[in-house]
Amino acid sequence: MLCQNCKQNEASISYMQVINGAVTKVSLCEDCAHEKKIKPIDINIPFSxxxxxxxxxxxxxxxxxxxxxxxxxxxxxxxxxxxxxxxxxxxxxxxxxxxxxxxxxxxxxxIKGEHIGKIPEHAAFDIKRKREITKLKTELSHAIQAEEFEKAAELRDKIKLLEKEVG
Known part of the structure; x- marks a missing residue:
């Protein structure tokens, strides 16, 4: 593609120009871009x-x-x-x-305000079970407040079973 400014050299720099809400793609050669003080963006900019x-x-x-x-x-x-x-x-x-x-x-x-982190393989079973117990205890509390006693009894039994597994 030829430079849209000088119409002689090969265009190597493209950018989007917005004027009164109208978007136009502009392609320029390096010389014309330098004249217009348009610098190419280096995509590989390192950041820490x-x-x-x-x-x-x-x-x-x-x-x-x-x-x-x-x-x-x-x-x-x-x-x-x-x-x-x-x-x-x-x-x-x-x-x-x-x-x-x-x-x-x-x-x-x-995204979440809580850091969960990675679980070491040797401790994964116990940590997952403890998290499951914590989750079930929260559900149990909600079930009791909502007076869903059958659900609460099931959750209580699951918690006791998991607590035996963790030891």
Missing amino acids: VKDLFASLMDMDKSSTYEAEKEKACPKCRSTYSRFQSLGKVGCEACYETFKDELSPLIRRVQ
Whole structure:
């Protein structure tokens, strides 16, 4: 395809132009693109997870956060500004210490607000059973509140059976 500007050279750069809501595809050679100060976009731009988290966190800044900026974790003494610069927390206690700042970020990144993580193969059976028991206990509570006693009795029996398996 020829350059739409000079109509002499082969077009190597294409972009979409929107004028008053009308979208037009424009194809230019490198010389014409350089004249018009249009730079090609490098699709292979490297980025780091740290930069991704930093950009997500910048969206959450508020005036109340600025006053608490140097709050430190009681266990590892890590600060939220350290987390912003490194992209990782210092210890497990940091999640509770910086809960207000981290919760919106975790929700955006993980969709759910809860981190489940991977289960080690050697512990998979017990962990899955314990999660199943927790889920069934929640269902049992709802069944009791809804006065569905037959369903509650079935759930109770399932829970007892699973608790015997876990030991």
